[in-house]
Amino acid sequence: MSVTRALPVASALVILVFALLVFRRYRRRGGTHLLVWGIGLTMFGVGSFTEAYSTLAWDPTVFRLWYLGGAILNAAWLGQGTVYLLSGQRMPNLLLALIMGYAAAALLFIGLAAPLDIRPGYVAALITFHGIIFTVALYRRWIRKWSPQRLTTVLTILLAAGSLGAAYLTFTLPLNAATFDPTQTLSAQYREILPPGAVVRRFTPIFNIYGTISLVGGALYSAWLLWRKEIMPNRVLGNVLIATGALSLAFASSLVRLGLGDYLYVAELAGAVLMFAGFLLATVRAEPGRQAAYERAGGQA
Amino acid sequence: MSRPPSRRAPRPALARAPLYRAAVPVIVITLGVVTLILLLLAGGVLLGIVPYPGR
Numbered sequence: 001m002s003v004t005r006a007l008p009v010a011s012a013l014v015i016l017v018f019a020l021l022v023f024r025r026y027r028r029r030g031g032t033h034l035l036v037w038g039i040g041l042t043m044f045g046v047g048s049f050t051e052a053y054s055t056l057a058w059d060p061t062v063f064r065l066w067y068l069g070g071a072i073l074n075a076a077w078l079g080q081g082t083v084y085l086l087s088g089q090r091m092p093n094l095l096l097a098l099i100m101g102y103a104a105a106a107l108l109f110i111g112l113a114a115p116l117d118i119r120p121g122y123v124a125a126l127i128t129f130h131g132i133i134f135t136v137a138l139y140r141r142w143i144r145k146w147s148p149q150r151l152t153t154v155l156t157i158l159l160a161a162g163s164l165g166a167a168y169l170t171f172t173l174p175l176n177a178a179t180f181d182p183t184q185t186l187s188a189q190y191r192e193i194l195p196p197g198a199v200v201r202r203f204t205p206i207f208n209i210y211g212t213i214s215l216v217g218g219a220l221y222s223a224w225l226l227w228r229k230e231i232m233p234n235r236v237l238g239n240v241l242i243a244t245g246a247l248s249l250a251f252a253s254s255l256v257r258l259g260l261g262d263y264l265y266v267a268e269l270a271g272a273v274l275m276f277a278g279f280l281l282a283t284v285r286a287e288p289g290r291q292a293a294y295e296r297a298g299g300q301a
Numbered sequence: 302m303s304r305p306p307s308r309r310a311p312r313p314a315l316a317r318a319p320l321y322r323a324a325v326p327v328i329v330i331t332l333g334v335v336t337l338i339l340l341l342l343a344g345g346v347l348l349g350i351v352p353y354p355g356r
Binding site: 110121205209212213216217223230231232233234243244250 | 326346
């Protein structure tokens with residue numbers, strides 16, 4: 001078996017076991033964050049399995065599933081699990097206001113850039129300035145006053161609507177199958193298979209930026225919080241591993257955009273193993289007193 | 302009157318270890334900075350300021 005085929009198979013197996021453990025934990029203990037993490041991991045697994053399948057044969061549905069699950073949605077849904085876990089706390093809510101404020105500013109000024117013929121440098125300056133204003137307005141006017149449940153529900157509805165939109169766009173794209181080469185990785189050749197200027201490609205960074213901020217930021221915040229309180233060092237180290245694994249995935253998608261798609265599978269496997277190890281370390285059974293202290297601290301996993 | 306004994310659980314040994322105390326903030330801050338750089342690059346790519354092949 002070639003490395004190109006073996007690496008995504010290995011990633012898929014790690015993710016399969018990881019997802020099963022997360023779903024089992026959800027069934028036993030409840031917690032919407034575990035359910036949403038499970039959904040994100042399932043999408044990650046779909047991405048890895050379809051990658052492995054594509055080294056055998058071409059199938060348009062498999063390609064679309066790879067693009068949707070592996071490239072667009074997995075990070076965002078994993079990050080959404082962390083949003084569920086940490087919602088209601090001041091710092092994560094501020095971070096959320098920052099993401100939404102900058103997303104609103106980016107949508108507005110990127111939308112206006114073409115009709116008003118604004119240069120990219122000015123667009124960046126306008127987004128930087130107005131992002132702060134929108135962040136403060138969102139935080140003071142809505143996010144600070146909303147209940148955690150309402151906030152996470154609104155975000156999940158937005159993410160689900162965006163995911164459905166991305167799925168519709170992905171499954172209605174005309175694909176250029178003639179350029180497919182089974183000896184190359186999908187990430188190294190997907191640009192030639194997708195039609196030039198496909199709208200869905202503009203969605204990809206938005207989902208991934210949201211996922212990276214929430215997943216990495218959430219894990220680092222949890223690690224910091226528990227380190228400061230000097231409790232549950234296993235969860236501190238587990239969250240550091242989760243953040244490192246998620247960052248490895250973010251690097252992987254950046255490598256693809258820089259035309260280095262061949263390294264994606266290594267980075268993906270590293271991300272899967274690190275996040276799984278982090279989850280196992282963070283969920284080592286704690287003593288009841290420490291568990292209660294952890295729940296009060298609002299730590300991750 | 303004496304104060305009631307604290308019911309706070311003792312700190313785990315690892316949480317008090319000097320290497321752990323020193324290394325965790327360094328790692329967390331480093332990962333945070335790397336994430337920030339990556340996000341700025343992604344923002345730059347979105348705006349077309351940072352070019353990448355195939356866009």
